[in-house]
Amino acid sequence: xxxxxxxSIVDLAKQLNISPTTVSFVLNGRAKEKRISDDLVERVLKxxxxxxxxxxxxxxxxxxxxxxxxxxxxxxxxxxxFSSVARLxxxxxxxxxxxxxxxxxxxxxxxxxxxLDVFRDRQVDGYIISPPEGIxxxxxxxxxxxxxxxxxxxxxxxxxxxxxxxxxxxSSYNAVVGLINSGCKEIAFITLDSLQSQMQDxxxxxxxxxxxxxxxxxxxxxxxxxxxxxxxxHITNFLTRKDNLDAILFATNYxxxxxxxxxxxxxxxxxxxxxxxxxxxxxxxxxxxPSITAIAQxxxxxxEKVITILLNKLNLPAKYKKNQAIVLSTxxxxxxxxxx
Amino acid sequence: xxxxxxxSIVDLAKQLNISPTTVSFVLNGRAKEKRISDDLVERVLKxxxxxxxxxxxxxxxxxxxxxxxxxxxxxxxxxxxFSSVARLxxxxxxxxxxxxxxxxxxxxxxxxxxxLDVFRDRQVDGYIISPPEGIxxxxxxxxxxxxxxxxxxxxxxxxxxxxxxxxxxxSSYNAVVGLINSGCKEIAFITLDSLQSQMQDxxxxxxxxxxxxxxxxxxxxxxxxxxxxxxxxHITNFLTRKDNLDAILFATNYxxxxxxxxxxxxxxxxxxxxxxxxxxxxxxxxxxxPSITAIAQxxxxxxEKVITILLNKLNLPAKYKKNQAIVLSTxxxxxxxxxx
DNA sequence: CTGAAAGCGCTAACAG
DNA sequence: CTGTTAGCGCTTTCAG
Numbered sequence: 001x002x003x004x005x006x007x008s009i010v011d012l013a014k015q016l017n018i019s020p021t022t023v024s025f026v027l028n029g030r031a032k033e034k035r036i037s038d039d040l041v042e043r044v045l046k047x048x049x050x051x052x053x054x055x056x057x058x059x060x061x062x063x064x065x066x067x068x069x070x071x072x073x074x075x076x077x078x079x080x081x082f083s084s085v086a087r088l089x090x091x092x093x094x095x096x097x098x099x100x101x102x103x104x105x106x107x108x109x110x111x112x113x114x115x116l117d118v119f120r121d122r123q124v125d126g127y128i129i130s131p132p133e134g135i136x137x138x139x140x141x142x143x144x145x146x147x148x149x150x151x152x153x154x155x156x157x158x159x160x161x162x163x164x165x166x167x168x169x170x171s172s173y174n175a176v177v178g179l180i181n182s183g184c185k186e187i188a189f190i191t192l193d194s195l196q197s198q199m200q201d202x203x204x205x206x207x208x209x210x211x212x213x214x215x216x217x218x219x220x221x222x223x224x225x226x227x228x229x230x231x232x233x234h235i236t237n238f239l240t241r242k243d244n245l246d247a248i249l250f251a252t253n254y255x256x257x258x259x260x261x262x263x264x265x266x267x268x269x270x271x272x273x274x275x276x277x278x279x280x281x282x283x284x285x286x287x288x289x290p291s292i293t294a295i296a297q298x299x300x301x302x303x304e305k306v307i308t309i310l311l312n313k314l315n316l317p318a319k320y321k322k323n324q325a326i327v328l329s330t331x332x333x334x335x336x337x338x339x340x
Numbered sequence: 341x342x343x344x345x346x347x348s349i350v351d352l353a354k355q356l357n358i359s360p361t362t363v364s365f366v367l368n369g370r371a372k373e374k375r376i377s378d379d380l381v382e383r384v385l386k387x388x389x390x391x392x393x394x395x396x397x398x399x400x401x402x403x404x405x406x407x408x409x410x411x412x413x414x415x416x417x418x419x420x421x422f423s424s425v426a427r428l429x430x431x432x433x434x435x436x437x438x439x440x441x442x443x444x445x446x447x448x449x450x451x452x453x454x455x456l457d458v459f460r461d462r463q464v465d466g467y468i469i470s471p472p473e474g475i476x477x478x479x480x481x482x483x484x485x486x487x488x489x490x491x492x493x494x495x496x497x498x499x500x501x502x503x504x505x506x507x508x509x510x511s512s513y514n515a516v517v518g519l520i521n522s523g524c525k526e527i528a529f530i531t532l533d534s535l536q537s538q539m540q541d542x543x544x545x546x547x548x549x550x551x552x553x554x555x556x557x558x559x560x561x562x563x564x565x566x567x568x569x570x571x572x573x574h575i576t577n578f579l580t581r582k583d584n585l586d587a588i589l590f591a592t593n594y595x596x597x598x599x600x601x602x603x604x605x606x607x608x609x610x611x612x613x614x615x616x617x618x619x620x621x622x623x624x625x626x627x628x629x630p631s632i633t634a635i636a637q638x639x640x641x642x643x644e645k646v647i648t649i650l651l652n653k654l655n656l657p658a659k660y661k662k663n664q665a666i667v668l669s670t671x672x673x674x675x676x677x678x679x680x
Numbered sequence: 681c682t683g684a685a686a687g688c689g690c691t692a693a694c695a696g
Numbered sequence: 697c698t699g700t701t702a703g704c705g706c707t708t709t710c711a712g
Contacts, residue, residue, distance in 0.1 A: 008705055019683040024707060035681055057461040058402045059705035062688050067398070069441075069462075078427040080420065087418040087444060094443065099458060101409075101441055103434065104427060118439060121397040122409075257623050264627065283597050287604065289629035348689055359699040364691060375697055399689035402704050 007053050016047055023048075027055065061123065070310065071124035072102040073115060075132070075153075080282050081253060081297065082130065085152070088303030089128060096311055098125070107194075107224050109134040116142075126310050130154060133195050148313035152306050154198040155325070162313070164305040164326040168198045171295050171330040172205035175249055175277045178293075178332065180213050183340045184247035184275050188218035190235060190259060191251035202251050202279065218242055228258050235262040245274060247338075253280035260288065276337040290336035298328050347393050356387055363388075367395065401463065410650065411464035412442040413455060415472070415493075420622050421593060421637065422470065425492070428643030429468060436651055438465070447534075447564050449474040456482075466650050470494060473535050488653035492646050494538040495665070502653070504645040504666040508538050511635050511670040512545030515589055515617045518633075518672065520553050523680045524587035524615050528558035530575060530599060531591035542591050542619065558582055568598050575602040585614060587678075593620035600628065616677040630676035638668050 009027075013020040018040070025034045026044040047053075061067045070093055074082040090100050101124055105112040109132050116138050119127065126148035131139065136156045142149050143161055155163035172189075179187050189206040192199055203219070210217055220238045222231055235258055239245065250256035256278030268274050270290055278285065281296035305326050313321050349367075353360040358380070365374045366384040387393075401407045410433055414422040430440050441464055445452040449472050456478050459467065466488035471479065476496045482489050483501055495503035512529075519527050529546040532539055543559070550557055560578045562571055575598055579585065590596035596618030608614050610630055618625065621636035645666050653661050 006705095009707095010705075013683095020706080021684080021708080022682060025682095028707080037681070040681085054457065054461055056402075056463075056705050058398060058407070058463055059688090060707080062396075062398045062402050062690095062704090063706045063708090065688080076427065077417065077430065078420070078423040080418070080423075083418040083420075083423040087416065090417065090443060094455075099441055099462065100443070101439055103430060103440070115434075117394065121394055122439065123396075123398055257627070260627050261623075283601075284624040284627060287597070287600050287624060288627060346689095349691095350689075353699095360690080361692075361700080362698060365698095368691080377697075380697090396689050399704090400691080402688090402706095403690045403692090405704080 006056070007051060009053075009055065012044075012047065012051070012053055015051075016044060018044075065123070067123050067125055068098050069101050069122065069124045070098050071119035071122075071127045071129075072100050073105050073112065073119075073127070073129045073131075074102070075107050075130050076104045077102065078104075079254065081280050081299070082153075084299045085303050085306075088300060089307050092303065092307040093311075098311075098314075105130070105132050107132040113138055126150075126314050128152065128306055128310060131156070131196075148310055150306050150310045150313075152302060154196045157197060160323050162309050162323050162325070164302055164309070164324075164328065165198060166297055166302075166328050166330050168201035169205035169208070171279075171332070172202040172249060172251075173209045174205075174332055175293075175295055175338075176206050176209035178334070179247045179249070179275055179277065179338060180209065180215070182275065182338060185215060186218060186242075186245045187215065187247040187249065188220060188238070188242065188245050189249050189251065190220045190222065190238070190255050192224050192255070193221035194224060199251060206249060218245060222255065228254065231255065231258040232262050232265075235259050236266060239263070239266060239268070239274075246340075247271075247275035248277075250276070250278040253278060253282060256280070256292070256294075257284065260292070270337050271340055275340060277332075281333055285335070288337075293335045293338035294333050296331045296333050298330065301328050346396070347391060349393075349395065352384075352387065352391070352393055355391075356384060358384075405463070407463050407465055408438050409441050409462065409464045410438050411459035411462075411467045411469075412440050413445050413452065413459075413467070413469045413471075414442070415447050415470050416444045417442065418444075419594065421620050421639070422493075424639045425643050425646075428640060429647050432643065432647040433651075438651075438654075445470070445472050447472040453478060466490075466654050468492065468646055468650060471496070471536075488650055490646050490650045490653075492642060494536045497537060500663050502649050502663045502665070504642055504649070504664075504668065505538060506637055506642075506668050506670050508541035509545035509548070511619075511672070512542040512589060512591075513549045514545075514672055515633075515635055515678075516546050516549035518674070519587045519589070519615055519617065519678060520549065520555070522615065522678060525555060526558060526582075526585045527555065527587040527589065528560060528578075528582065528585050529589050529591065530560045530562065530578070530595050532564050532595070533561035534564060539591060546589060558585060562595065568594065571595065571598040572602050572605075575599050576606060579603070579606060579608070579614075586680075587611075587615035588617075590616070590618040593618060593622060596620070596632070596634075597624065600632070610677050611680055615680060617672075621673055625675070628677075633675045633678035634673050636671045636673050638670065641668050 009020050009023050013023050026041050031041045077083055093100055103115050112132050112135055128150050130153040136159055140159050151161050151163035222234050250259050270276050277293045279295045281294035285292035285294045309324055349360050349363050353363050366381050371381045417423055443455050452472050452475050468490050470493040476499055480499050491501050491503035562574050590599050610616050617633045619635045621634035625632035625634045649664055
């Protein structure tokens with residue numbers, strides 16, 4: 001079925017006794033424009049079909065400078081939030097003829113810089129990035145170079161970029177207020193020791209809610225760079241030291257999962273001993289006993305916005321597009337873990 | 341920091357007053373071989389560093405026919421099993437200088453064929469595929485064309501390929517025997533209506549165990565192509581009709597998750613009313629009440645084998661490599677859901 | 681309407 | 697040791 005020998009456009013031209021130019025025009029749908037006879041067009045198309053000719057995308061890219069490849073850099077593709085978003089982005093990208101070159105950054109600044117180089121070398125047409133700290137300069141220079149970049153999940157306040165994020169501050173504010181209303185007084189916030197915008201905003205929301213109600217702050221910042229084993233240890237330690245807590249808000253899904261494991265090991269009752277809310281929803285939280293209240297991100301909307309903005313930029317000259325900062329709303333899914 | 345203007349190897353040569361060839365040789369580490377003076381080598385390297393020159397990977401690829409890109413096709417990147425494997429593969433690939441072009445096949449044969457075309461057009465150097473049914477011919481022609489392909493999770497018995505799978509039959513056999521030993525008599529197997537090898541093998545193991553103990557078969561095959569909503573409905577319906585069941589083995593993680601939801605909705609007690617075992621472990625199963633016994637796949641080993649085999653083939657001429665069929669063992673993690 | 685020819689940036693024979 | 701040069705396969709300008 002599939003031919004061994006790779007045909008080039010020149011081969012086709014020879015076989016058809018016409019010039020490569022003509023073949024190229026026909027293939028690129030510029031026949032009308034170039035006033036090529038319908039007869040010829042059909043003959044070319046038919047022959048292309050017959051011999052199963054496929055243009056060499058590499059040569060095309062080298063010539064046109066366009067690769068039809070989007071570079072997707074997420075924190076960790078095995079995280080359910082990121083893999084779900086990636087899945088949807090992929091789908092929409094393929095529909096528009098774009099392929100995805102992807103990688104996980106591990107939130108590692110140096111690794112990410114290397115990866116950006118790799119992507120640049122391969123001349124990806126556009127970037128979708130959930131950036132780690134410290135790559136402002138690299139992103140800036142991409143943007144200034146007129147290359148489409150969309151950040152998501154977090155962004156850099158200092159530089160102007162397209163980005164789509166959620167209303168992090170409001171989301172954690174609302175979650176904490178919910179806990180307060182259900183009678184909690186000593187509410188902890190377990191988060192990452194991260195300066196990334198989304199983490200800082202979640203922290204702000206938590207603090208604002210507590211301040212408005214004159215409650216004590218209990219913030220536990222966990223280092224991102226460790227395995228779940230260690231995260232559980234740190235949470236366990238925190239919970240043991242702070243034995244007066246009556247509620248916890250987890251800043252990410254995997255902190256939530258690790259937290260649940262710690263709580264289980266400590267044999268604490270949810271929500272009696274500890275009310276729980278976690279950022280990011282997924283099946284685990286629904287099926288847990290008791291079910292876990294979660295701040296669900298609008299995954300589909302995020303993916304939709306990200307890819308729409310990017311495709312738009314890809315198709316229109318840079319000058320016509322101004323940057324978009326999209327802030328989407330989360331959905332607080334009330335379950336049994338947060339009501340005393 | 342990053343330069344706007346793209347430098348070519350010819351520019352460098354001019355600036356250094358030498359020929360592009362020399363620059364190319366130095367850059368490709370063939371200086372010694374070509375007996376280029378250490379002095380010159382250093383001068384070139386220094387200059388390259390200074391001006392921040394990066395070769396154009398596209399041109400390199402067009403010239404050499406190598407892209408240093410691996411095409412990764414999984415069933416669904418948002419599935420925790422596949423995303424975990426993908427994560428590990430990615431990491432190892434990058435370490436060897438390979439990038440990953442990925443896509444989800446949705447188990448859709450036509451879509452996969454298209455995707456294979458796309459990958460071929462982009463001249464990926466090698467393929468890692470968890471194949472849907474019906475792409476034997478395409479895989480064959482790739483393999484026959486001398487292109488490195490490694491299948492995983494499933495394979496095609498009819499064609500010889502490198503692949504890494506798990507001992508599916510034995511795994512489900514052992515799981516079912518476990519259920520039988522703990523007193524279960526009416527054991528259901530909830531699986532997909534799939535002819536893929538891994539599904540068929542899991543079914544075989546189930547049937548063999550039942551036959552050896554002269555127990556009744558209760559197989560429910562669910563169509564792959566529907567959302568989880570519908571899967572839950574089908575499972576609910578099945579459980580309602582078959583109200584004499586005392587155990588279920590789920591053939592995949594998401595069937596397991598859907599099953600748990602159905603069971604919860606029906607208010608059945610695990611393991612009293614129904615003992616449960618599911619293929620594929622993850623955090624949900626450990627934290628569930630009761631915790632769910634799972635057949636854990638050796639994710640790291642799978643990724644390790646897959647990428648090792650592929651890199652090997654990539655680096656050695658096809659003739660020297662014979663195909664490897666790796667069968668890895670699973671780990672039955674006994675938890676509370678399977679002991680009556 | 682069609683063809684010749686000039687590159688895109690790189691590699692590698694081949695010739696000094 | 698180093699330079700010239702011919703492509704890899706495609707697009708596109710410019711001339712018919």
